Amino acid sequence: xxxxxxxxxxxxxxxxxxxxxxxxxxxxxxxxxxxxxxxxxxxxxxxxxxxxxxxxxxxxxxxxxxxxxxxxxxxxxxxxxxxxxxxxxxxxxxxxxxxxxxxxxxxxxxxxxxxxxxxxxxxxxxxxxxxxxxxxxxxxxxxxxxxxxxxxxxxxxxxxxxxxxxxxxxxxxxxxxxxxxxxxxxxxxxxxxxxxxxxxxxxxxxxxxxxxxxxxxxxxxxxxxxxxxxxxxxxxxxxxxxxxxxxxxxxxxxxxxxxxxxxxxxxxxxxxxxxxxxxxxxxxxxxxxxxxxxxxxxxxxxxxxxxxxxxxxxxxxxxxxxxxxxxxxxxxxxxxxxxxxxxxxxxxxxxxxxxxxxxxxxxxxxxxxxxxxxxxxxxxxxxxxxxxxxxxxxxxxxxxxxxxxxxxxxxxxxxxxxxxxxxxxxxxxxxxxxxxxxxxxxxxxxxxxxxxxxxxxxxxxxxxx
Amino acid sequence: xxxxxxxxxxxxxxxxxxxxxxxxxxxxxxxxxxxxxxxxxxxxxxxxxxxxxxxxxxxxxxxxxxxxxxxxxxxxxxxxxxxxxxxxxxxxxxxxxxxxxxxxxxxxxxxxxxxxxxxxxxxxxxxxxxxxxxxxxxxxxxxxxxxxxxxxxxxxxxxxxxxxxxxxxxxxxxxxxxxxxxxxxxxxxxxxxxxxxxxxxxxxxxxxxxxxxxxxxxxxxxxxxxxxxxxxxxxxxxxxxxxxxxxxxxxxxxxxxxxxxxxxxxxxxxxxxxxxxxxxxxxxxxxxxxxxxxxxxxxxxxxxxxxxxxxxxxxxxxxxxxxxxxxxxxxxxxxxxxxxxxx
Numbered sequence: 001x002x003x004x005x006x007x008x009x010x011x012x013x014x015x016x017x018x019x020x021x022x023x024x025x026x027x028x029x030x031x032x033x034x035x036x037x038x039x040x041x042x043x044x045x046x047x048x049x050x051x052x053x054x055x056x057x058x059x060x061x062x063x064x065x066x067x068x069x070x071x072x073x074x075x076x077x078x079x080x081x082x083x084x085x086x087x088x089x090x091x092x093x094x095x096x097x098x099x100x101x102x103x104x105x106x107x108x109x110x111x112x113x114x115x116x117x118x119x120x121x122x123x124x125x126x127x128x129x130x131x132x133x134x135x136x137x138x139x140x141x142x143x144x145x146x147x148x149x150x151x152x153x154x155x156x157x158x159x160x161x162x163x164x165x166x167x168x169x170x171x172x173x174x175x176x177x178x179x180x181x182x183x184x185x186x187x188x189x190x191x192x193x194x195x196x197x198x199x200x201x202x203x204x205x206x207x208x209x210x211x212x213x214x215x216x217x218x219x220x221x222x223x224x225x226x227x228x229x230x231x232x233x234x235x236x237x238x239x240x241x242x243x244x245x246x247x248x249x250x251x252x253x254x255x256x257x258x259x260x261x262x263x264x265x266x267x268x269x270x271x272x273x274x275x276x277x278x279x280x281x282x283x284x285x286x287x288x289x290x291x292x293x294x295x296x297x298x299x300x301x302x303x304x305x306x307x308x309x310x311x312x313x314x315x316x317x318x319x320x321x322x323x324x325x326x327x328x329x330x331x332x333x334x335x336x337x338x339x340x341x342x343x344x345x346x347x348x349x350x351x352x353x354x355x356x357x358x359x360x361x362x363x364x365x366x367x368x369x370x371x372x373x374x375x376x377x378x379x380x381x382x383x384x385x386x387x388x389x390x391x392x393x394x395x396x397x398x399x400x401x402x403x404x405x406x407x408x409x410x411x412x413x414x415x416x417x418x419x420x421x422x423x424x425x426x427x428x429x430x431x432x433x434x435x436x437x438x439x440x441x442x443x444x445x446x447x448x449x450x451x452x453x454x455x456x457x458x459x460x461x462x463x464x465x
Numbered sequence: 466x467x468x469x470x471x472x473x474x475x476x477x478x479x480x481x482x483x484x485x486x487x488x489x490x491x492x493x494x495x496x497x498x499x500x501x502x503x504x505x506x507x508x509x510x511x512x513x514x515x516x517x518x519x520x521x522x523x524x525x526x527x528x529x530x531x532x533x534x535x536x537x538x539x540x541x542x543x544x545x546x547x548x549x550x551x552x553x554x555x556x557x558x559x560x561x562x563x564x565x566x567x568x569x570x571x572x573x574x575x576x577x578x579x580x581x582x583x584x585x586x587x588x589x590x591x592x593x594x595x596x597x598x599x600x601x602x603x604x605x606x607x608x609x610x611x612x613x614x615x616x617x618x619x620x621x622x623x624x625x626x627x628x629x630x631x632x633x634x635x636x637x638x639x640x641x642x643x644x645x646x647x648x649x650x651x652x653x654x655x656x657x658x659x660x661x662x663x664x665x666x667x668x669x670x671x672x673x674x675x676x677x678x679x680x681x682x683x684x685x686x687x688x689x690x691x692x693x694x695x696x697x698x699x700x701x702x703x704x705x706x707x708x709x710x711x712x713x714x715x716x717x718x719x720x721x722x723x724x725x726x727x728x729x730x731x732x733x734x735x736x737x738x739x740x741x742x743x744x745x746x747x748x749x750x751x752x753x754x755x756x757x758x759x760x761x762x763x764x765x766x767x768x769x770x771x772x773x774x775x776x777x778x779x780x781x782x783x784x785x786x787x788x789x790x791x792x793x794x795x796x797x798x799x800x801x802x803x804x805x806x807x808x
Contacts, residue, residue: 056570059566060566060567060570063563063567064563065560066519066562066662067558067559067562067563068559069526070522070525070526070555070558070562071555071557071559072527073526073530074529074544074551074555076533076540077529077533077540077541077543077544077545078544078545078548078551078552079545081541081542081544081545082541083538084533084537084540084544085538085541085612087537088533088534088537088538088540088541089534089537089755089756089759090537090754090759091758092530092531092533092534092535092537092540092755093534093759093762093763095533095534096527096530096531096533096535096763097766098527099523099526099527099528099530099531100527100530100766100767100771100774101766101768101770103523103527104520104523104774104777104778105528105774105777107519107520107522107523108519108520108523108774108778108781109777110519110775111515111516111519111520112516112781112784114515114516115512115515115516115785116516116784119784119785120784139675164537166755166756166758166759167755167756167758167762168758170762174803184500193485211734265634299542390661407541407545407616408613409545409546409549409613409614410545410548414548414549414552417549417552418548418549418552418662421552421556422556424558425556425560426607429559432567436567436570436571439570439571440570460632
């Protein structure tokens with residue numbers, strides 16, 4: 001492996017890992033804020049206890065999101081310095097805005113929320129967690145705008161003398177048609193994870209701790225399931241829009257999603273295919289006619305361009321070379337994303353139905369309740385692996401090949417050191433994090449504390465450190 | 466004033482904010498096991514920085530992001546050139562962040578003591594490495610005509626750079642000790658106060674030596690005057706500390722850290738990364754900068770939102786302005802009985 005491969009592996013590992021925590025954070029903070037709002041409005045103890053319980057799980061999770069996010073901010077410069085020089089004028093802006101508008105907001109108000117339970121008036125304290133929600137949404141939007149620019153560069157001109165892309169219209173970057181569909185898709189997908197997490201934890205308690213806080217955990221279970229279903233519908237609708245935009249701006253990615261070598265009109269969608277390893281020849285395939293045409297264009301009869309004809313067109317446009325992404329990888333991640341995501345929503349529907357009107361969840365669910373959120377989480381990862389590898393061989397589509405973005409000065413041993421270092425560290429932290437999560441989940445809901453005077457100065461901060 | 470100069474000042478300002486704020490929480494982290502003698506004290510020590518350390522660290526992220534946006538060449542050369550030190554800083558900050566957030570999540574002393582060790586290592590290492598990094602920035606590093614760093618790790622570890630590392634660490638320790646004295650009560654406060662006086666003298670000697678050496682390498686009268694005022698502020702802070710006026714003392718060390726960083730940036734200006742091979746190859750505020758359009762857009766947005774950030778971060782410090790008292794806490798000496806699943 002050379003420096004390029006190592007740097008790509010490092011980016012893949014650190015980013016996929018970082019994004020295990022991001023969807024949980026985005027959704028769990030909003031659900032926690034919702035629970036706290038319910039408590040402030042109704043005064044019911046169960047909402048307060050659920051707020052503190054899920055809030056604690058959220059805090060265990062976001063700690064990992066924050067520290068792994070540091071690496072994200074720095075590794076563009078460390079491993080991808082030529083990329084940074086090329087795109088900094090455009091791509092740096094959303095990153096700087098993310099820091100200034102979102103990260104300050106999130107980190108400051110999380111501190112106020114954790115330590116402010118006894119020091120802030122109820123409503124101000126509630127507002128603090130909503131500020132964290134706002135920060136997480138802004139952060140998602142800016143970073144997705146940056147990523148969308150790599151998928152579909154807009155609002156810039158190429159300066160040949162400096163050899164870089166230069167921003168001409170920040171409005172165009174922030175309203176890129178790709179970010180407008182990617183943002184809702186990502187947020188809905190995140191809520192599928194958070195909903196499944198809330199429901200899964202609640203089911204575990206309902207089954208394993210029968211009779212303990214049943215009312216509160218039933219509320220949580222059904223709330224989580226509803227969140228998964230609503231978010232699942234949002235994911236499907238926004239994903240449909242996204243497919244059409246992708247066909248327009250990155251037709252090769254759409255063709256690669258289907259491993260469609262020859263242009264078809266109308267094009268069918270294969271549920272699965274057995275074929276050669278590079279995906280160029282199929283042995284058996286289960287196909288749904290017309291579906292790909294519809295996914296790609298919104299019309300059942302329309303043409304979908306194949307990989308071969310796109311390859312020819314790209315050679316004309318960009319010169320000789322291969323413009324194919326890793327076809328089996330894009331083909332399968334695309335299917336797994338959709339399949340696993342749909343399975344999650346189906347499970348949530350089944351769960352709501354079987355627990356209707358006070359029915360207890362089935363006993364065997366205890367075994368699968370906690371891994372349940374891993375399904376939508378995996379769908380999130382598959383989606384990102386699809387969209388990022390589907391852009392290859394481009395780093396910035398049509399502008400900068402991935403191989404040209406690497407830091408020319410870094411050595412293989414440097415990149416190998418950091419790759420191994422981060423991988424080992426992340427592996428160890430995953431063990432610590434999961435253990436802590438289980439511990440906090442098993443501990444269950446805390447009893448309600450007596451309502452102290454809010455201004456007692458030295459009350460031990462039981463919720464804090 | 467030119468936009469590139471404004472953004473040079475903004476970047477310098479972000480680093481000032483980072484080192485003034487995270488400086489004291491690095492110091493508190495380093496002193497955690499020195500000044501906190503048992504669990505209740507350590508818990509009080511941690512609680513002084515608990516609500517704010519994460520917000521403090523965001524100054525670093527924004528400094529990184531703003532450099533990327535305003536000076537892409539600077540961002541690219543600095544982060545790829547200082548690869549291994551930055552890797553070590555990231556590992557240390559990850560360990561530290563996780564340890565700070567997770568230490569209180571379990572009730573046993575073995576766990577907490579392990580987390581405390583990680584907090585200390587995670588505080589001392591970045592302090593040292595940032596000092597080494599900034600010393601190298603001022604000294605100049607081998608940068609070729611295409612803005613690539615062509616040195617080795619060894620070239621970053623000169624005696625001057627090592628002094629920079631030690632001086633940064635010492636100043637942060639004193640800064641942190643004074644913050645602790647300011648934020649605690651009773652015996653812990655007095656211990657922190659005494660330690661601040663002692664470590665402060667060492668910090669002052671190291672800082673004056675480092676700043677003098679730095680200005681021997683680069684800088685002009687103005688930057689040297691700023692460095693002098695920084696040293697004076699540090700001494701004034703120590704005097705205030707001696708009289709138990711910890712608020713004034715903290716102001717003194719905060720101003721000292723701020724002006725020391727300002728003097729380093731001022732010494733470099735208009736370079737942002739001087740080349741030790743050929744001055745013509747140095748990265749400057751103009752050849753490393755983004756386009757005027759980008760800088761103008763960033764200026765407008767930063768102009769609107771920076772005051773807001775300062776306002777709510779300031780409010781946090783106001784909300785948590787009260788001193789932390791050492792409280793007896795209930796912890797089991799070893800791993801607590803597992804609440805485990807009912808089987």
